[in-house]
Amino acid sequence: MKTCIFCTIASGKTGTDLLFEDEQCAAFHDINPQAPTHILVIPKRHISSLNDLGQVPDTFMHHLFSTTRDLAERLGLSKTGYRVVINTGADGGQTVFHLHLHLLGGRSMHWPPG
Numbered sequence: 001m002k003t004c005i006f007c008t009i010a011s012g013k014t015g016t017d018l019l020f021e022d023e024q025c026a027a028f029h030d031i032n033p034q035a036p037t038h039i040l041v042i043p044k045r046h047i048s049s050l051n052d053l054g055q056v057p058d059t060f061m062h063h064l065f066s067t068t069r070d071l072a073e074r075l076g077l078s079k080t081g082y083r084v085v086i087n088t089g090a091d092g093g094q095t096v097f098h099l100h101l102h103l104l105g106g107r108s109m110h111w112p113p114g
């Protein structure tokens with residue numbers, strides 16, 4: 001497999017500051033933020049996309065979502081609101097093929113997305 005940038009970030013081998021990490025996941029600022037707060041929450045193990053969810057236990061996504069919820073709370077987004085996005089595949093706009101949740105907040109979001 002080609003080197004995966006998010007695996008490298010999760011391993012701590014880049015200079016990327018982690019806002020949070022535990023045994024299963026890590027969170028860091030998106031390099032190209034689309035909102036005042038734009039965090040990526042990723043599993044530490046390599047899973048290419050939501051299409052590959054069958055490879056992990058049922059509790060796995062719950063942990064990623066509850067971590068994202070806790071970060072939203074910690075960053076003061078819970079009251080005003082926020083958006084969590086998982087782009088999947090080419091039509092979904094996925095550009096990095098390591099599963100990640102975008103946590104976006106700090107401004108009003110539009111619907112439908114472009």
Ligand code: 5GP
Pocket residue numbers: 005016028029030031032033040086087093094095096097
């Ligand atoms: P996707 O388009 O796959 O849903 O989202 C990938 C996200 O990863 C993009 O928002 C992009 O800005 C972010 N990204 C890509 N490479 C890096 C990197 O090296 N560091 C960080 N922090 N974010 C990255």
Ligand code: ZN
Pocket residue numbers: 004005006007008045046047097098
């Ligand atoms: Zn990876």
